[in-house]
Amino acid sequence: xxxxxxxxxxxxxxxxxxxxxxxxxxxxxxxxxxxxxxxxxxxxxxxxxxxxxxxxxxxxxxxxxxxxxxxxxxxxxxxxxxxxxxxxxxxxxxxxxxxxxxxxxxxxxxxxxxxxxxxxxxxxxxxxxxxxxxxxxxxxxxxxxxxxxxxxxxxxxxxxxxxxxxxxxxxxxxxxxxxxxxxxxxxxxxxxxxxxxxxxxxxxxxxxxxxxxxxxxxxxxxxxxxxxxxxxxxxxxxxxxxxxxxxxxxxxxxxxxxxxxxxxxxxxxxxxxxxxxxxxxxxxxxxxxxxxxxxxxxxxxxxxxxxxxxxxxxxxxxxxxx
Amino acid sequence: xxxxxxxxxxxxxxxxxxxxxxxxxxxxxxxxxxxxxxxxxxxxxxxxxxxxxxxxxxxxxxxxxxxxxxxxxxxxxxxxxxxxxxxxxxxxxxxxxxxxxxxxxxxxxxxxxxxxxxxxxxxxxxxxxxxxxxxxxxxxxxxxxxxxxxxxxxxxxxxxxxxxxxxxxxxxxxxxxxxxxxxxxxxxxxxxxxxxxxxxxxxxxxxxxxxxxxxxxxxxxxxxxxxxxxxxxxxxxxxxxxxxxxxxxxxxxxxxxxxxxxxxxxxxxxxxxxxxxxxxxxxxxxxxxxxxxxxxxxxxxxxxxxxxxxxxxxxxxxxxxx
DNA sequence: TTGTACGCGTTATCAT
DNA sequence: ATGATAACGCGTACAA
Numbered sequence: 001x002x003x004x005x006x007x008x009x010x011x012x013x014x015x016x017x018x019x020x021x022x023x024x025x026x027x028x029x030x031x032x033x034x035x036x037x038x039x040x041x042x043x044x045x046x047x048x049x050x051x052x053x054x055x056x057x058x059x060x061x062x063x064x065x066x067x068x069x070x071x072x073x074x075x076x077x078x079x080x081x082x083x084x085x086x087x088x089x090x091x092x093x094x095x096x097x098x099x100x101x102x103x104x105x106x107x108x109x110x111x112x113x114x115x116x117x118x119x120x121x122x123x124x125x126x127x128x129x130x131x132x133x134x135x136x137x138x139x140x141x142x143x144x145x146x147x148x149x150x151x152x153x154x155x156x157x158x159x160x161x162x163x164x165x166x167x168x169x170x171x172x173x174x175x176x177x178x179x180x181x182x183x184x185x186x187x188x189x190x191x192x193x194x195x196x197x198x199x200x201x202x203x204x205x206x207x208x209x210x211x212x213x214x215x216x217x218x219x220x221x222x223x224x225x226x227x228x229x230x231x232x233x234x235x236x237x238x239x240x241x242x243x244x245x246x247x248x249x250x251x252x253x254x255x256x257x258x259x260x261x262x263x264x265x266x267x268x269x270x271x272x273x274x275x276x277x278x279x280x281x282x283x284x285x286x287x288x289x290x291x292x293x294x295x296x297x298x299x300x301x302x303x304x305x306x307x308x309x310x311x312x313x314x315x316x317x318x319x320x321x322x
Numbered sequence: 323x324x325x326x327x328x329x330x331x332x333x334x335x336x337x338x339x340x341x342x343x344x345x346x347x348x349x350x351x352x353x354x355x356x357x358x359x360x361x362x363x364x365x366x367x368x369x370x371x372x373x374x375x376x377x378x379x380x381x382x383x384x385x386x387x388x389x390x391x392x393x394x395x396x397x398x399x400x401x402x403x404x405x406x407x408x409x410x411x412x413x414x415x416x417x418x419x420x421x422x423x424x425x426x427x428x429x430x431x432x433x434x435x436x437x438x439x440x441x442x443x444x445x446x447x448x449x450x451x452x453x454x455x456x457x458x459x460x461x462x463x464x465x466x467x468x469x470x471x472x473x474x475x476x477x478x479x480x481x482x483x484x485x486x487x488x489x490x491x492x493x494x495x496x497x498x499x500x501x502x503x504x505x506x507x508x509x510x511x512x513x514x515x516x517x518x519x520x521x522x523x524x525x526x527x528x529x530x531x532x533x534x535x536x537x538x539x540x541x542x543x544x545x546x547x548x549x550x551x552x553x554x555x556x557x558x559x560x561x562x563x564x565x566x567x568x569x570x571x572x573x574x575x576x577x578x579x580x581x582x583x584x585x586x587x588x589x590x591x592x593x594x595x596x597x598x599x600x601x602x603x604x605x606x607x608x609x610x611x612x613x614x615x616x617x618x619x620x621x622x623x624x625x626x627x628x629x630x631x632x633x634x635x636x637x638x639x640x641x642x643x644x
Numbered sequence: 645t646t647g648t649a650c651g652c653g654t655t656a657t658c659a660t
Numbered sequence: 661a662t663g664a665t666a667a668c669g670c671g672t673a674c675a676a
Contacts, residue, residue: 001434001437001461044459046431046434046435047435048376048435048437049435049436049437050372050373050375050376050381050436050437051372051376053372054370054372054373054376059372061415061436064416068401069391069397069400069401069404070394070397070398070401070590071397072392072394072397075391075392075393075394075397076392078391078416079390079391079392079418082391082416082417082418083418083420091415091417091432091436092415092416092417093383093413093414093415093416094386094400094404094414094415094416095404095413095414096401096404096405098405109368110413112323112368113368113369113370113371114371114372114383114413115323115370115371115372137366139323239590239591242591242594243594245594245596246593246594246596249596268561269561269564269591271568272564272565272567272568273595273596274567274568274571274595274596274597275596
């Protein structure tokens with residue numbers, strides 16, 4: 001690939017002059033400009049971004065770290081982020097932690113090696129103090145998306161509130177016992193459980209951790225077998241929700257008359273499922289926009305500033321499943 | 323971020339010695355090694371990959387260009403590629419063309435600016451001679467995934483054959499008229515239509531281009547209203563298939579007794595749909611593996627070699643929908 | 645307006 | 661075994 005120096009030789013000018021022309025400086029003889037541009041075009045000159053990044057201050061690279069890109073929600077998020085970043089001339093280095101903290105650490109090292117200007121991250125365990133300590137030492141601007149981490153820029157939907165909202169809805173619709181599919185430290189479960197406890201239904205709520213379909217099936221069967229009335233099930237994400245719907249179907253349990261299901265993320269497929277999935281919708285595009293804006297702002301003005309905590313409203317999209 | 327030169331100063335050795343230690347050269351005094359490593363660890367040294375890339379011959383960066391990362395199939399593909407590349411120490415710069423050829427061109431420029439070692443691409447219109455010309459001028463190793471482009475390394479499933487397979491299946495199951503959801507230049511349609519024509523059913527097959535749900539609904543309604551017996555519908559991808567299933571449900575048409583549906587990509591959600599979606603499965607992991615292997619091979623041995631044309635077998639996963 | 649000189653952080657080559 | 665030194669391609673300061 002041709003370089004400025006080579007163009008300089010070919011056109012008989014100095015390399016800095018080529019640089020000036022290519023960067024649109026006005027103080028250049030029109031004739032030289034012409035020659036240089038023609039040569040650059042002919043050889044399809046492309047700036048060496050590594051050289052620029054090495055000597056200059058910006059690489060125009062952003063790291064994006066997600067837990068699972070094959071999850072439609074994160075795929076969508078990544079897409080929006082990419083679109084948004086592109087508007088400012090940024091490119092994306094994508095990483096997938098696969099919910100493995102070791103991968104996460106490695107990636108954060110890689111990202112720094114490439115001297116990315118900043119990172120947008122969906123951390124695995126954002127609440128751990130360890131994570132916050134680690135991030136702060138990184139001295140790379142970093143914004144959490146979809147997750148709240150105290151002391152760090154965070155743009156997210158309030159999972160606690162979302163969980164509470166789901167609990168309200170299920171209780172209101174007459175469900176009598178409640179199940180959350182996911183880990184007990186999930187903030188959604190916190191809000192879900194708390195709200196149900198306030199209603200005196202704490203004893204009737206539990207959670208099941210998803211491992212695989214067979215285990216989910218078994219756990220659901222056991223839980224449903226015990227008496228207790230209509231079951232309101234809140235799934236930690238739409239994928240779990242879809243699997244729960246499937247399990248219920250194979251158990252011969254009618255939805256929503258015998259059991260209701262509410263998902264999380266409002267993945268696009270939700271509206272095509274049978275029954276159509278009720279789900280908590282997150283404003284993906286808005287989160288991406290805000291997060292990129294904040295990150296670019298941090299990059300542009302590196303002064304110390306208090307962390308941004310921007311909780312956004314999730315909304316419950318009620319369809320057929322609950 | 324600390325550099326080799328700084329470590330050199332702190333430990334009182336020369337910068338090349340630091341380089342040797344950090345790169346694991348054996349010809350280093352154990353005592354110096356110790357000091358250097360300790361210092362590097364203390365300051366959390368991270369190699370400057372830009373400097374290395376600038377000077378050396380490898381950036382350890384791969385470009386990945388897909389048409390739509392929010393499509394579960396491509397998201398999955400990207401994930402597999404990333405996992406595979408990581409095994410060889412490569413990181414991924416992700417691009418989304420969004421089916422816009424202009425984006426595609428821009429991205430290929432960006433990719434070259436960052437001096438990626440190679441590119442894995444799902445081109446928008448791989449058949450156009452323009453594309454092939456362009457790629458050849460790029461002088462960046464490039465492998466097509468999921469698409470066949472003559473004269474370029476291509477790893478893909480044979481869409482013509484896949485379409486034929488679907489036609490066979492639908493005809494065998496007693497469907498009497500046939501619809502393809504997608505563009506008429508889609509190779510799947512080519513194989514689908516050809517096979518049906520061979521069976522004397524050419525007059526009973528048509529295609530509908532998906533634009534939006536309302537239009538799909540209308541088109542389906544019109545097509546189904548005309549007489550002709552059981553309808554076998556082949557959707558260009560699982561997303562379309564899901565929408566078709568939904569449309570059929572709202573039209574009150576029973577699946578698969580009145581109409582059958584077969585998707586494409588065998589997205590993970592397929593097995594949870596109601597009815598479970600029959601779909602053509604592509605060996606994603608295998609494609610990712612082969613493609614990355616081929617690309618790394620090209621990178622490692624840049625000599626001219628004839629292009630690789632590797633068609634893989636798609637398989638029909640028969641579930642409930644057809 | 646244009647050119648010379650230098651530095652960014654690394655690897656590689658050559659002495660020592 | 662270790663240290664000078666050059667080179668990669670760019671932007672920038674300074675000189676002309």
